[in-house]
Amino acid sequence: MKIIIVGASGTMGKYLTSAFEKEHEIVRAASKGGDIRVDITAAESIENMYRQVGAFDSLICTAGPTYVGPWKKMTDKEFRKGIEGKLMGQINLVLIGQHYINPKGSFSLITGALSNEPQLNFANASAANGAVEAFVRAAAIELENGIRINAVSPTVIENSPHYFPFFPGDIPVTMQQLEYGFRKSIFGANTGQVIKPY
Numbered sequence: 001m002k003i004i005i006v007g008a009s010g011t012m013g014k015y016l017t018s019a020f021e022k023e024h025e026i027v028r029a030a031s032k033g034g035d036i037r038v039d040i041t042a043a044e045s046i047e048n049m050y051r052q053v054g055a056f057d058s059l060i061c062t063a064g065p066t067y068v069g070p071w072k073k074m075t076d077k078e079f080r081k082g083i084e085g086k087l088m089g090q091i092n093l094v095l096i097g098q099h100y101i102n103p104k105g106s107f108s109l110i111t112g113a114l115s116n117e118p119q120l121n122f123a124n125a126s127a128a129n130g131a132v133e134a135f136v137r138a139a140a141i142e143l144e145n146g147i148r149i150n151a152v153s154p155t156v157i158e159n160s161p162h163y164f165p166f167f168p169g170d171i172p173v174t175m176q177q178l179e180y181g182f183r184k185s186i187f188g189a190n191t192g193q194v195i196k197p198y
């Protein structure tokens with residue numbers, strides 16, 4: 001399978017790349033490096049990525065920039081980081097990618113437990129996650145040719161200990177659980193699902 005991983009240089013992306021590259025052809029994408037550079041906040045950059053990659057079977061996105069910070073300092077400008085990044089970035093990966101993906105292919109987007117369980121400082125990610133999850137359900141009934149779409153929604157992951165203090169009481173999701181959440185999305189039959197790998 002030819003799998004594009006957008007966000008391949010990040011905490012999740014690095015782990016998923018090493019998990020899947022033994023069995024599959026991986027195209028690593030990120031804004032500052034990888035096999036291909038893509039800025040998901042710019043539709044033309046996404047189009048350019050797909051043009052370079054050509055037909056593919058599966059897209060994993062673990063790139064989802066959001067604003068993390070104090071509520072009282074949040075303005076329209078900060079909030080747009082998640083809207084243009086995690087939300088529109090992922091939506092455009094699907095809207096544009098539907099014209100390049102092979103029949104029976106799949107899109108696996110990233111959201112997070114914050115959509116249902118808010119934590120202080122993360123309102124922007126909560127809102128973006130909720131909208132991405134609604135988009136996934138809607139896109140699942142629109143996509144043709146057996147193309148599937150799911151969101152993987154972990155709580156804080158074990159390789160991000162710097163986030164642990166922001167998620168009191170949450171048992172971190174192991175990297176293996178995260179991997180298997182994506183495995184369910186890519187290799188399973190379901191579509192329109194929000195997969196909680198915990």
Ligand SMILES: NC(=O)c1ccc[n+]([C@@H]2O[C@H](COP(=O)([O-])OP(=O)(O)OC[C@H]3O[C@@H](n4cnc5c(N)ncnc54)[C@H](OP(=O)(O)O)[C@@H]3O)[C@@H](O)[C@H]2O)c1
Nearest residue numbers: 007009010011012030031032039040063064112156157160
């Ligand atoms: N870490 C956690 O505990 C956790 C838990 C639940 C959900 N999440 C969500 O999962 C996602 C990934 O988390 P992570 O910890 O793996 O993040 P990370 O380590 O910061 O990695 C982010 C990746 O996305 C790429 N990226 C950032 N902005 C981009 C852009 N505009 N265009 C293309 N690529 C871009 C980065 O590479 P470049 O800098 O080169 O672009 C990097 O490869 C985030 O949306 C986060 O909200 C994280």
